[in-house]
Amino acid sequence: MGELTPTVAAPGVAQANLDVFSGTLQELAATDRDLLVVTSDSRGSGKLVPFAERFPRQLVEIGIAEQNLVGVAAGLASTGKRVFAVSPACFLTARSFEQIKTDVAYSDNPVKLIGISAGVSYGALGSTHHSLHDFAALRAVNNITVVAPADNFETEQAIRAAAALDKPVYLRFGKKPMPLLTKEDVPFAFGKGRVVRQGADLILIGTGETTYPALQAAQKLAAEHGIEATVVSMHTIKPLDYDLLAELAATGAPIVTAEEHSIFGGLGEACASFLLQNGFRNRFKIMGIPDEYTVTGSQLEIMNHYGLSEAGIAEAALKLLKLSVMPSAAEASRVQQ
Amino acid sequence: MISEATISTAELARKSVQYRRNILKYIVGAKAGHTGGSLSCVDILNVLYNYTMNVSPDNFTSPDRDRYIQSKGHTVEALFVVLADQGFFPESDLETLCRYQSHYIGHPTRKVHGVEQNTGSLGHGLPLSVGTALAAKLDGRSYRTFTLLGDGELPEGSNWEGALLASHYKLDNLCAIIDKNGLQISGPTATVCNTDPMDQKFEAFGWAVRHVDGNDVAALQAAFDALPLAAGKPSLIIAHTVKGKGVSFMENQLKWHHGVPSAEQYEAAVQELDAAEAALA
Numbered sequence: 001m002g003e004l005t006p007t008v009a010a011p012g013v014a015q016a017n018l019d020v021f022s023g024t025l026q027e028l029a030a031t032d033r034d035l036l037v038v039t040s041d042s043r044g045s046g047k048l049v050p051f052a053e054r055f056p057r058q059l060v061e062i063g064i065a066e067q068n069l070v071g072v073a074a075g076l077a078s079t080g081k082r083v084f085a086v087s088p089a090c091f092l093t094a095r096s097f098e099q100i101k102t103d104v105a106y107s108d109n110p111v112k113l114i115g116i117s118a119g120v121s122y123g124a125l126g127s128t129h130h131s132l133h134d135f136a137a138l139r140a141v142n143n144i145t146v147v148a149p150a151d152n153f154e155t156e157q158a159i160r161a162a163a164a165l166d167k168p169v170y171l172r173f174g175k176k177p178m179p180l181l182t183k184e185d186v187p188f189a190f191g192k193g194r195v196v197r198q199g200a201d202l203i204l205i206g207t208g209e210t211t212y213p214a215l216q217a218a219q220k221l222a223a224e225h226g227i228e229a230t231v232v233s234m235h236t237i238k239p240l241d242y243d244l245l246a247e248l249a250a251t252g253a254p255i256v257t258a259e260e261h262s263i264f265g266g267l268g269e270a271c272a273s274f275l276l277q278n279g280f281r282n283r284f285k286i287m288g289i290p291d292e293y294t295v296t297g298s299q300l301e302i303m304n305h306y307g308l309s310e311a312g313i314a315e316a317a318l319k320l321l322k323l324s325v326m327p328s329a330a331e332a333s334r335v336q337q
Numbered sequence: 338m339i340s341e342a343t344i345s346t347a348e349l350a351r352k353s354v355q356y357r358r359n360i361l362k363y364i365v366g367a368k369a370g371h372t373g374g375s376l377s378c379v380d381i382l383n384v385l386y387n388y389t390m391n392v393s394p395d396n397f398t399s400p401d402r403d404r405y406i407q408s409k410g411h412t413v414e415a416l417f418v419v420l421a422d423q424g425f426f427p428e429s430d431l432e433t434l435c436r437y438q439s440h441y442i443g444h445p446t447r448k449v450h451g452v453e454q455n456t457g458s459l460g461h462g463l464p465l466s467v468g469t470a471l472a473a474k475l476d477g478r479s480y481r482t483f484t485l486l487g488d489g490e491l492p493e494g495s496n497w498e499g500a501l502l503a504s505h506y507k508l509d510n511l512c513a514i515i516d517k518n519g520l521q522i523s524g525p526t527a528t529v530c531n532t533d534p535m536d537q538k539f540e541a542f543g544w545a546v547r548h549v550d551g552n553d554v555a556a557l558q559a560a561f562d563a564l565p566l567a568a569g570k571p572s573l574i575i576a577h578t579v580k581g582k583g584v585s586f587m588e589n590q591l592k593w594h595h596g597v598p599s600a601e602q603y604e605a606a607v608q609e610l611d612a613a614e615a616a617l618a
């Protein structure tokens with residue numbers, strides 16, 4: 001896989017993952033009258049206006065009531081409908097958390113929960129609109145697959161896989177256009193991380209919209225420092241790809257994880273927990289949004305501020321590479337922040 | 338408790354026009370904002386802050402101040418513009434609205450002086466207000482609590498939980514106002530999830546209800562003067578408003594929910610508002 005080259009689409013060519021979501025859903029709906037989309041005044045932000053026009057009888061509007069959205073979706077799904085419940089990730093996974101836990105996951109109603117404008121996509125609208133908790137919250141719920149597709153290819157694959165799976169799924173989407181990570185020859189399956197670049201010196205693991213800056217950071221490190229990084233698109237947060245993690249960690253290379261999520265309870269801690277409990281002692285850094293009042297700005301400004309960027313991830317990787325393998329206590333406390 | 342300082346209805350009307358101009362100015366500056374719903378509710382905020390409520394930068398730390406909690410947090414531009422005019426902070430601060438590292442974000446936040454509660458997720462204002470109104474009853478304080486809801490916001494179940502408890506505790510020191518502009522994001526509220534007849538629903542929940550033209554400052558003064566609408570009951574004022582009010586090409590247009598005016602549109606809007614102000618003089 002050495003010659004894998006990212007096919008970075010020219011600016012303006014890349015679509016938002018949500019556009020791909022809407023297109024794929026229309027394709028599926030055309031041959032499946034039991035496919036329903038359920039929205040909470042969210043069809044516009046979900047890019048579902050074309051869907052609503054084409055399949056008016058397959059879109060159920062709930063009004064601004066996210067708990068009702070998930071409860072009703074679970075009821076619909078229990079009758080055999082294939083239900084996609086679409087709402088901003090922040091409200092869907094916080095306001096409706098108990099409906100997800102009880103009506104969807106515990107009762108095993110196979111609702112596909114689509115969290116839109118996730119992470120800090122809503123930028124300066126602030127913390128009510130950010131979802132920095134959704135991985136952590138849903139990882140702690142039994143019987144739900146948690147997925148954050150990185151690019152248009154993963155998005156289409158994830159929608160099809162979710163539609164085919166008779167189980168609860170949470171899919172998380174941002175709203176900005178996402179360039180393709182790779183040629184489409186790295187296959188996609190839930191629970192299987194995709195290696196989108198190979199290198200022996202370092203392991204960068206992203207999920208959703210942080211995978212692309214991780215890949216950019218890898219290219220920068222190679223060009224400027226001759227450091228070759230493996231980059232993984234860990235689109236599925238749960239179930240996590242333990243086999244791939246073990247295989248990569250066994251090389252001993254330092255690991256940096258990057259997520260548009262709180263540093264608590266998400267991708268990074270999921271990886272760390274597995275590695276530590278299985279005897280791996282790789283140098284390790286979790287990048288994400290720290291436990292503080294989130295800075296104001298656009299999505300890009302917020303991500304840059306917290307180092308979820310090409311430069312930020314490269315810098316964190318360089319710092320980690322300089323750390324001795326077993327840091328002294330003094331060093332460890334300095335690094336911890 | 339109507340504030341001692343009285344302001345004329347003519348002065349209130351003039352302020353409404355000035356507020357509308359500022360709302361547009363700072364939305365254009367931020368390249369973001371909830372234009373239609375800020376323009377529909379600003380007369381309500383105007384009358385509350387300039388006429389009805391006992392709250393100002395001078396008494397904001399007093400436990401006896403009246404409370405205003407904006408449940409429809411997305412129309413924060415109306416709130417920020419009115420708070421600036423009240424002297425809670427320099428108006429020029431709003432030039433940083435939504436900018437990197439500013440405290441002035443696109444929703445109410447207590448990082449901004451004068452804001453009571455952080456809102457933005459719909460359906461939070463009424464339960465919060467029931468809490469502050471209940472505390473006044475528990476402590477024997479005479480302050481009042483006002484909360485502003487959107488009409489599209491009403492399907493959130495938390496509103497109905499709050500409404501039920503407000504009458505259970507006979508919170509006649511609580512006034513909820515619904516900005517009934519008839520529109521939300523996806524379409525008319527009547528077709529997205531109908532909540533009419535609103536008055537009968539709240540009356541059945543034990544509230545006293547009054548309808549008012551929510552873009553008429555004199556009518557709003559009279560409605561707030563009549564509080565509490567009934568002894569021992571929470572009051573609901575259903576404010577019939579026009580989304581985008583004051584700028585003809587924005588009125589009742591769905592796309593102006595969070596539309597940002599272009600330079601030409603902004604200029605046309607300001608001209609209209611200038612003319613409206615001149616007509617008042």
Ligand SMILES: Cc1ncc(C[n+]2csc(CCOP(=O)(O)OP(=O)(O)O)c2C)c(N)n1
Pocket residue numbers: 040041064066091095371373374375377409411412457458459460486487488489490491516518520521522526580594
């Ligand atoms: C819990 C929650 N769900 C969804 C949203 C997104 N949202 C912001 S404004 C809005 C429409 C609000 O309509 P309405 O209450 O009628 O407000 P107005 O017309 O006064 O702007 C929606 C769905 C939100 N802020 N909070």
Ligand SMILES: [Mg+2]
Pocket residue numbers: 487488489516517518519520521526
């Ligand atoms: Mg409305």
